[in-house]
Amino acid sequence: MDNTISLEIIEVVEQAAIASAKWMGKGEKNTADEVAVEAMRDRMNKIHMRGRIVIGEGERDDAPMLYIGEEVGICTQPNASEFCTIEELQEIDIAVDPCEGTNLVAYGQNGSMAVLAISEKGGLFAAPDFYMNKLAAPAVAAGHVDIRNTPTQNLKILSECMDRAIEELVVVVMDRPRHDGLIAEIRQAGARVRLISDGDVSAAISCAFAGTNIHALMGIGAAPEGVISAAALRCVGGHFQGQLIYDPAIVKTGLIGESKESNIARLQSMGITDPDKVYNANELASGENVLFAACGITSGTLMEGVRFFGGGARTESLIISSQSKTVRFVDTIHMNNNPRTISLN
Numbered sequence: 001m002d003n004t005i006s007l008e009i010i011e012v013v014e015q016a017a018i019a020s021a022k023w024m025g026k027g028e029k030n031t032a033d034e035v036a037v038e039a040m041r042d043r044m045n046k047i048h049m050r051g052r053i054v055i056g057e058g059e060r061d062d063a064p065m066l067y068i069g070e071e072v073g074i075c076t077q078p079n080a081s082e083f084c085t086i087e088e089l090q091e092i093d094i095a096v097d098p099c100e101g102t103n104l105v106a107y108g109q110n111g112s113m114a115v116l117a118i119s120e121k122g123g124l125f126a127a128p129d130f131y132m133n134k135l136a137a138p139a140v141a142a143g144h145v146d147i148r149n150t151p152t153q154n155l156k157i158l159s160e161c162m163d164r165a166i167e168e169l170v171v172v173v174m175d176r177p178r179h180d181g182l183i184a185e186i187r188q189a190g191a192r193v194r195l196i197s198d199g200d201v202s203a204a205i206s207c208a209f210a211g212t213n214i215h216a217l218m219g220i221g222a223a224p225e226g227v228i229s230a231a232a233l234r235c236v237g238g239h240f241q242g243q244l245i246y247d248p249a250i251v252k253t254g255l256i257g258e259s260k261e262s263n264i265a266r267l268q269s270m271g272i273t274d275p276d277k278v279y280n281a282n283e284l285a286s287g288e289n290v291l292f293a294a295c296g297i298t299s300g301t302l303m304e305g306v307r308f309f310g311g312g313a314r315t316e317s318l319i320i321s322s323q324s325k326t327v328r329f330v331d332t333i334h335m336n337n338n339p340r341t342i343s344l345n
């Protein structure tokens with residue numbers, strides 16, 4: 001995978017974040033999402049690469065852009081061999097969430113970002129539009145905690161690995177009725193719970209960075225977001241496990257409205273023969289090279305959100321590459337309309 005893609009991909013997430021941030025606080029989640037999708041796709045199609053979307057917009061709805069299977073990049077054109085190098089012609093798989101946390105943007109809340117992950121063809125698990133039970137933790141606990149343990153057991157292991165009391169641990173959990181029992185157990189074990197309304201990708205990745213005051217993510221979120229989180233955690237050695245949830249009774253939202261049996265059949269038709277399999281980060285992002293990029297839309301624990309000033313904007317992005325073994329925080333000033341002042345505030 002061409003290492004120079006990582007430089008271009010920064011602009012992909014930046015452009016999506018800027019477009020979406022213009023709709024911050026306007027109460028229109030669909031628009032905040034649509035503009036991010038369009039901006040991400042436009043910028044992606046200017047890159048010399050041969051990409052295919054494996055996680056994208058709406059598997060079940062007829063999403064017009066960045067849909068699963070869509071080809072992106074200049075080198076997808078039929079005569080690409082005339083103007084693309086052999087390296088650029090290598091097929092790559094891309095997982096995108098142009099606006100992760102659409103509600104957060106619409107209501108001006110923290111933790112939304114434009115995000116994507118890239119790997120060689122077949123290097124990212126093409127997660128179905130299902131729910132996923134997730135466990136994320138810092139690198140020091142990788143392989144020690146296990147999603148098959150009880151939350152209490154995992155908190156004990158985490159406290160030993162991190163050499164701190166359970167009371168000093170903060171666990172992020174999505175604020176959903178399906179997590180009532182989980183939240184009660186975490187509190188009972190002595191740890192503190194940070195409830196989030198949306199945005200579990202940011203929470204999962206935050207576990208890998210000391211100083212965020214987030215030490216674990218537990219509970220059920222969306223499966224595609226699980227793969228994107230796993231890609232980042234795989235690159236930095238953090239812990240991530242995910243297990244697909246196919247029983248509507250567990251999720252309690254009705255969004256996977258079919259019966260348990262029909263969901264199992266749907267998974268089987270996708271080649272997932274063991275619906276209970278526990279996937280780790282290396283299985284969800286198995287490619288030799290994995291690249292992760294995110295840009296804050298609204299501010300979060302990892303990045304500042306987009307800040308506009310007269311004629312321009314300032315963004316903060318996070319680019320993680322397994323190939324170059326780098327974690328880059330990129331602070332960018334975008335000078336769109338000849339700003340008279342370049343503001344650092």
Ligand SMILES: O=C(COP(=O)(O)O)[C@@H](O)[C@H](O)[C@H](O)[C@H](O)COP(=O)(O)O
Nearest residue numbers: 099100101102198199200201221222225
């Ligand atoms: O918050 C989320 C929504 O993502 P998006 O649609 O891109 O704005 C994700 O971080 C969650 O992982 C997930 O989608 C959510 O938990 C599943 O939805 P829900 O049925 O509301 O729990």
Ligand SMILES: [Mn+2]
Nearest residue numbers: 097100101225
């Ligand atoms: Mn999302």
Ligand SMILES: [Mn+2]
Nearest residue numbers: 097099100101
């Ligand atoms: Mn989204």
